[in-house]
Amino acid sequence: MIKNRRKQKNHKFKLTASIVILLLTAFFTTACGNVGSDNSYNNEKTPAVSENEENKNLVDLNGVLKVHYINVAQGDAILIQCDDENMIIDAGKNNKAGLVDYYLKEQGVEKLDYVVGTHPHEDHIGGLDLVIDTYDIGTILMPKITATTQTFKDLITSINNKDLKITEPIAGTTYELGKATFEILAPNSSDYSDTNNYSIVIKLTYGDTSFLFTGDCEDVSEEEMVAKGLDLKADVLKIGHHGSRDSTIDEFLLAVDPMYAVISVGRVNTYGHPHKRVMDKLKEKNIDVYRTDESGTVIASSDGNNITFNTSPDSYDYRDGDKSGLVDDNDDSNYPDGSNNNLSVETTNDDSEIFIANIDKVGEIVTIKNNSNKDQNLKGWTLLSVTGNQEYIFEDFIIEAGTSITIASGKAQGDIKWGTANIWNNTGDDNGILKDNNGNIISKFTY
Incomplete structure (x- = not known):
């Protein structure tokens, strides 16, 4: 199903402005701050964006960006592919590691240029140790917070076994993924009472299209991003914390102003995800919703101008802890047919x-x-x-x-x-x- 972007861009203005930016960048260089001093972290300077990325509309976009929101039930696992480069954000629970590995192989992945562990909760980093063990790995991004769980220890062991380093996410740092770029928007503090707010938030831009990935970030982190006046506008928003009542505050949703929302959530969960408060907001704003609990794996494709999905929009139904009439999260016989959706x-x-x-x-x-x-x-x-x-x-x-x-x-x-x-x-x-x-x-x- 093809969904055209609703707002037209003033390309002439953007072209002129972009040329000015190119001239200015000939005289200036951008320095990036060093990350923390922990031995597990990479203390080298993080890469700055190239001049071409500052002038995206002058870049010839011959390929297609694909974002795979992999169905891992109650968890997150997102594969991003652009120009033969690959990036994964989280990899679901421990017992979904094989699923994620199989899916990556099905997409022809041999190297992951970026591995992002948004925060150290098992439903996000559980499968990352197998991913790191199995594939060639480029940059690993993880927030500077530790956990005492065996899952976290397994991940660190896999990283150390390959003599890899963790790069601490610095808000404002921009990276390249093929002809796409992504910017770190959060975390913006070093001390949160809730681990979810340490979540790495990433804005991915490809041509005139953009995607926002939020991990499990909740109201505190969302408020910080809004208060800092960050450019949060994105066409596709991955709803934070599986649609929790503590995520997607009004000010944040207004700043993002998405046309589409994706929710990665299990069909049966004890958390009441997605919550009525969140689903009502999305419905009120007429934002098309795509859900892994209803459609299985959701794939968004962008040619730099338009975004298409592999499935039709899903419902605005909510749970709020009511499991009546819902099927078992581990019973995949009830998933709709589709490529790898039943894996x-x-x-x-x-x-x-x-x-x-x-x-x-x-x-x-x-x-x-x-x-x-x-x-x-x-x-x-x-x-x-x-x-x-x-x-x-x-x-x-x-x-x-x-x-x-x-x-x-x-x-x-x-x-x-x-x-x-x-x-x-x-x-x-x-x-x-x-x-x-x-x-x-x-x-x-x-x-």
Whole structure:
């Protein structure tokens, strides 16, 4: 469905102004402040935007920018692609890591030029350790706040294992992604009482189109951005904190003035997302809403002038904690059909601490993760390839707390060797099931 931008631009004025800017930039250079001194953080200067990016309308936009709001149920995972460059903002919960990895591979991703962990909550950074382990990584952006959770420790371990550094987000810093640019708008303080307000907020611009990504930022951070007079105007707004009542304040929504809103939210959640207050505002302003709980993965495409979506706008329905009549967040059979919308990592308990994190059907490697704080002996546990009805029974093997192991088959190598024959169906669906030594299903990996 094609949605044309409502407001026409004065291109003649913008061209003249842009030429003036180019002349001025010949005499001046832009310096960027250093980030914090923590050893985990990159103390080099952050890259400034190029002269061409200051004059966007003179750049030949031959490609298409794509923004994938990946359906990870109650969490965020956003893939942005432009001119063969890739960026990911968050990667959902731990038990959605395999889903995100599979989706990236389906889009042909081999390198992520930017990895953004908006804030250290599990439903945003849970899958980032697997992402960092699996792909070539460029710049990692994370706010300078730590957490004591195993999820956060796993992420830092993956970063350190690759000898990577974290770049602290500095408001006002601009980066390039192909012919697109993005600017850090928040956080604007170093001390918040609520971790959500540390969320990195990013404005992405491609030609005359723009997108705003907000993580879980709430009223405090939104008020700061409005008070600073930042240019918040954007065509597409990713609603903060999954539509929480504490996000999307009136002044912020007025400043953004979006035509479209995207909400990444689970169909069943105990938080009452999205809230009536937020949905009523969007409806009152006639803002088209796209929701992962209703449409699955939402893909927005921009040619620099117009933005299109892979689906029709969704409803203004709200939850406010009422789960009556709603389906299980882990039951993907109820999702609408669509490319990869039905892909999930499914567990018998959404908080399962040992689970199948990924199945690489082509590489013949299964990754199992222990996200608990204690070691687990897998003796007597079984791993099942559903399509081939093939079963591996674990011998005496301990998966240590906070670590992952790989089970390899065919020509692949891993911590455990299943056999020399290929196990997984490389050309079609082949789900995996992990059972404990009592035959209880602990985790399901479903395509």
